[in-house]
Amino acid sequence: MKFMTSFLFTALFSLMIFNTASAQSLKSNMKSTQTLLKQIASTASSPSSNSDNAQNAAKMVTFFTAARAQSPDSGNFKDYQALMDQSIDLMKNLEAAFKNNDNTQALELLQKLNVAKKEGHDKYK
Numbered sequence: 001m002k003f004m005t006s007f008l009f010t011a012l013f014s015l016m017i018f019n020t021a022s023a024q025s026l027k028s029n030m031k032s033t034q035t036l037l038k039q040i041a042s043t044a045s046s047p048s049s050n051s052d053n054a055q056n057a058a059k060m061v062t063f064f065t066a067a068r069a070q071s072p073d074s075g076n077f078k079d080y081q082a083l084m085d086q087s088i089d090l091m092k093n094l095e096a097a098f099k100n101n102d103n104t105q106a107l108e109l110l111q112k113l114n115v116a117k118k119e120g121h122d123k124y125k
């Protein structure tokens, strides 16, 4: 029963975030991701923040999954989606790294995300 309640709560909460992300513009989804990324980056080497950071990484995945379906003003949409998929994979790996308490790997993944971000902004922003 406790499991069911917690499962339903998590499902409902995820749905609420996903609905918010779907209703937002690409620009807003990017901004929401940026806020989460800054929060993560400032605490990424602190193991006591790993649980919060795993949750924030999962939220970034939700915003980026919505942003993936939103066409940017410039560039090729298929190529844009491929780079967004790559970024979403990095975010999922980041969530896993925090869950595994692997802060070294988390820092590496954050660097890779920043490289993807630069490439994405150079090509599509």
Ligand code: HEM
Pocket: 026, 027, 030, 031, 033, 034, 037, 072, 073, 080, 081, 083, 084, 087, 113, 114, 116, 117, 118, 119, 120, 121, 124, 125
């Ligand atoms: C974690 C990585 C990323 C973060 C934190 C991020 C964050 C942001 C921010 C803060 C903006 C500016 C919003 C504004 O104008 O106020 C933006 C815009 C944009 N980003 Fe990203 N970005 C990331 C990765 C990417 C990637 C990988 C792509 C492409 C594949 C991308 C494509 C774009 C585009 C097209 C815009 C312009 C949106 C618009 O104004 O309509 N971004 N991003």
